[in-house]
Amino acid sequence: MTAQLTTGKKAQFKTLLKQKEALLQKIRNIEENCEGIKNANNVSTTQKLNAEKSQLLQKQQDYTAELKVISARLNEIGNQLNALSGTGSDKILDAIGKQEFYFIKNKPNILFEKTTGLLWANLDTFNYNNNGERYGCVASRNYCKNLNLDGLLGWKLPTSEQLWNFVKSKNHPFRTSSTYLKDCEYWICLKGSEAKAIDFYYSDISFNSGGGALLPLTTVLIDNSDYSSMMGGKALTKKEKSQLALNLFIDKGLIPVFNEEAITELFKQVYIEKPKLLQELQDLESNISLLQNEVELTTDFDYIPLLAKYDLEAIEHSVIKYYEAVQQWSGELLEKLENYEKQNEMVISDFNAISVKLAHKYVDNDKLTEEENKLLKDRQAFFKKYVAVGVNGVKAKILSVKHQAEDLERRIDEIDESDNSISELGKLEKEKRVSFAFLAENTAKIIKNALWKMDYFHNHHAFMKSAIDAWDDWTTDYLHFKTTGFSQLRNSCEEDNIDEEIWQAWCNDWQKVRFQIEKKLQPLVERGLEGDIPVVEDTPVPVVSQLISILATYKEDIDKFYLEDKKGVYQQFVFLPGGDLQDKFESEIRLYRCTTKLQTALQNVIFNCKETEDRIFILNWASDLLDIQINGLLEFIADRRLNKISEKVLKEFAELRLKNLDAYLNDAKAYGLEKERREKQYNSLMFKMRTDLTKKEKIVKAAKKAEETE
Numbered sequence: 001m002t003a004q005l006t007t008g009k010k011a012q013f014k015t016l017l018k019q020k021e022a023l024l025q026k027i028r029n030i031e032e033n034c035e036g037i038k039n040a041n042n043v044s045t046t047q048k049l050n051a052e053k054s055q056l057l058q059k060q061q062d063y064t065a066e067l068k069v070i071s072a073r074l075n076e077i078g079n080q081l082n083a084l085s086g087t088g089s090d091k092i093l094d095a096i097g098k099q100e101f102y103f104i105k106n107k108p109n110i111l112f113e114k115t116t117g118l119l120w121a122n123l124d125t126f127n128y129n130n131n132g133e134r135y136g137c138v139a140s141r142n143y144c145k146n147l148n149l150d151g152l153l154g155w156k157l158p159t160s161e162q163l164w165n166f167v168k169s170k171n172h173p174f175r176t177s178s179t180y181l182k183d184c185e186y187w188i189c190l191k192g193s194e195a196k197a198i199d200f201y202y203s204d205i206s207f208n209s210g211g212g213a214l215l216p217l218t219t220v221l222i223d224n225s226d227y228s229s230m231m232g233g234k235a236l237t238k239k240e241k242s243q244l245a246l247n248l249f250i251d252k253g254l255i256p257v258f259n260e261e262a263i264t265e266l267f268k269q270v271y272i273e274k275p276k277l278l279q280e281l282q283d284l285e286s287n288i289s290l291l292q293n294e295v296e297l298t299t300d301f302d303y304i305p306l307l308a309k310y311d312l313e314a315i316e317h318s319v320i321k322y323y324e325a326v327q328q329w330s331g332e333l334l335e336k337l338e339n340y341e342k343q344n345e346m347v348i349s350d351f352n353a354i355s356v357k358l359a360h361k362y363v364d365n366d367k368l369t370e371e372e373n374k375l376l377k378d379r380q381a382f383f384k385k386y387v388a389v390g391v392n393g394v395k396a397k398i399l400s401v402k403h404q405a406e407d408l409e410r411r412i413d414e415i416d417e418s419d420n421s422i423s424e425l426g427k428l429e430k431e432k433r434v435s436f437a438f439l440a441e442n443t444a445k446i447i448k449n450a451l452w453k454m455d456y457f458h459n460h461h462a463f464m465k466s467a468i469d470a471w472d473d474w475t476t477d478y479l480h481f482k483t484t485g486f487s488q489l490r491n492s493c494e495e496d497n498i499d500e501e502i503w504q505a506w507c508n509d510w511q512k513v514r515f516q517i518e519k520k521l522q523p524l525v526e527r528g529l530e531g532d533i534p535v536v537e538d539t540p541v542p543v544v545s546q547l548i549s550i551l552a553t554y555k556e557d558i559d560k561f562y563l564e565d566k567k568g569v570y571q572q573f574v575f576l577p578g579g580d581l582q583d584k585f586e587s588e589i590r591l592y593r594c595t596t597k598l599q600t601a602l603q604n605v606i607f608n609c610k611e612t613e614d615r616i617f618i619l620n621w622a623s624d625l626l627d628i629q630i631n632g633l634l635e636f637i638a639d640r641r642l643n644k645i646s647e648k649v650l651k652e653f654a655e656l657r658l659k660n661l662d663a664y665l666n667d668a669k670a671y672g673l674e675k676e677r678r679e680k681q682y683n684s685l686m687f688k689m690r691t692d693l694t695k696k697e698k699i700v701k702a703a704k705k706a707e708e709t710e
Helices: 007-035 040-062 064-085 087-098 137-145 160-168 227-232 238-252 261-293 312-316 319-343 345-359 370-386 391-416 421-430 436-459 461-495 500-518 521-529 543-573 579-606 612-626 628-640 647-658 668-709
Strands: 101-104 107-113 119-121 186-191 194-201 204-208
Touching: 007 261, 087 238, 087 261, 137 194, 160 186, 160 194, 227 238, 238 261, 312 319, 312 436, 319 345, 319 391, 319 436, 345 370, 345 436, 345 461, 370 461, 370 500, 370 521, 391 421, 391 436, 436 461, 461 500, 461 521, 461 543, 500 543, 500 612, 521 543, 521 612, 543 579, 543 612, 579 612, 612 628
Parallel strands: none
Antiparallel strands: 101 107, 107 119, 186 194, 194 204
16 A cells, blocks of 8 residues: 555654654753743744754854854843743752853863853863973973864963963962962963963062973864954943853853752753753654555544644634635545545455445344343444444534535625625624634644554454454344244244243343343443453464354354253253252353353453453453352342242352452462362252252152151
8 A cells, every 4th residue: 555654664654753743742851841931832933943053053064254143143042041041040040150161071171261251271170280390390381282172173372461461360160278279389371472380379570491281272162253342342231241151151051060960960951951952852753654654544644734724713713715715624624534535445355345334324223122122232342443434434524514614705705796785794704713723733633643543443354354353243143043943942842842931031041141141241242442462372363253252152152051951951850849949050050061161262362362451351251151150049049038948058158159250360370270160169069059959849749748747
């Protein structure tokens, strides 16, 4: 199918969407927790400004002639970002205003001086004293020229003025005494054009040529800019100077280390991580857009890109733009649906052929009870809703939307011809109608739901076909059971002159069991629609299909008993004392064998399921069938008010229902042993009840005989 994504591309598409959502969540977290952005407009504006900023930075590298214009725009954008970002930027700007020197987190070998914009070597990592041997004054100039610290070049000796200004600052981190740096007395600098070693001892400065320690600097950050003059002048406020320093950090990709660790982390999130995430988001959206263009419609169909060309705000304020947009939108979707049909013709044809059985409306059958008719009717409605949805139904819904927009246009044309057009147009304008954005979202939802079913049908063809066939077969079979099945049992009984009251009671019992079985089909299909149940060992037939087959076999065993065995059991006991009760107990024992067979078949399926959750589902699904004989027999005894069976036996029999098998679901062997114990206890209790019954009958018979003798 050329229009559908390949498996690899579909997986890639889903992965990209997940990555996109994850990035958006990270960005939202930063905006809400760090920047104080509280509304969608700010988020959108921030993203646009950051994108423009990235473009301008690139342009700055390529067009030096526009440097001042671009720098001004960058500053303007920085101010706008600051206004939008709120508390995050305010905290950072406040911290910058209080701090002069900064180590750089992503360039640990340098120190930044805010006022001058100079970068100094980090004396905590730089070999400033030449391993205790000092540097020579002349050689130190070439040493600095060839220096590369953290990828930065252009290092040189400081002038005596630059070095003195650095030393006398009270806040730089290398001071070890009132004037000494790192406990070194002599530091090399430029005295005029010569390299000299300067001795800072209080205010008595002296020079010599004997060599000393080295503290290189570079102006690489502020070359070709007026940063230092603006920072040293009086034209800018304190906050504006902090903003200037902040812009420099951002533009050069530096992560300053603030005195407060929390501010460093805040800076990193707002100005490093967030722009990076926005860039990743932009790249992802580009990839998603490319993949979206490769396919007309899929279950991952994202309608949002299609809305990009629609001016939603203008559409909502104009009835004419509204109906034009609706016509255009529905036309686009119909075109995509037609392309989808052409490219998936075989799948759609197969889908329609299988689901056509569900098209007929269910009609109540007078042979069935009200409850039975409701079950079959509801089941057909379920299959129709979740299975039988083709492209034609979707096209009809979209076409209806298009026709409504055309009707709106036609009404306006008719009003234009009237003598009261202004008033009539006013009335039409005030009419309530769904927003275009919601309409687009809803039509996209209709398409996605239909495509999901088509896609599921394509990927689970065997299951879907078997599910619909099962629905059809089970419905037909139930009607056959209530008509032909009952007739067969009646005819067989009438041949042997069995009273109608007797065989009618058998039909009622048979119907109760069959109805319980019938109710078990739909829950299995519902579970199957959720996806395949994972298994330990692969099987050619999915788990749900196996369960439907096992249920069908159980149903056949029940039918076989009533059609072939029930009459024989009755005839075996009919002329014996208490024969009606013996007949009931023997029948329940034989039916329980059918249930035992069901449970054995289910056990094999249960313990091939990989997840405990699925094992519990199967056991809960089958629980009332597994207890159906116990429940039925207890109800029978209660109805007949039998006092011939001891209270102890009845109590033990009732307690048998409480023996749950859930606790053994993680151990197949223990489950099997418990199931066998349960079966043995059932048979033992049935034997005890029949023994009690026989003893009571003998006592009654003996009493009657003694009475007759007297």
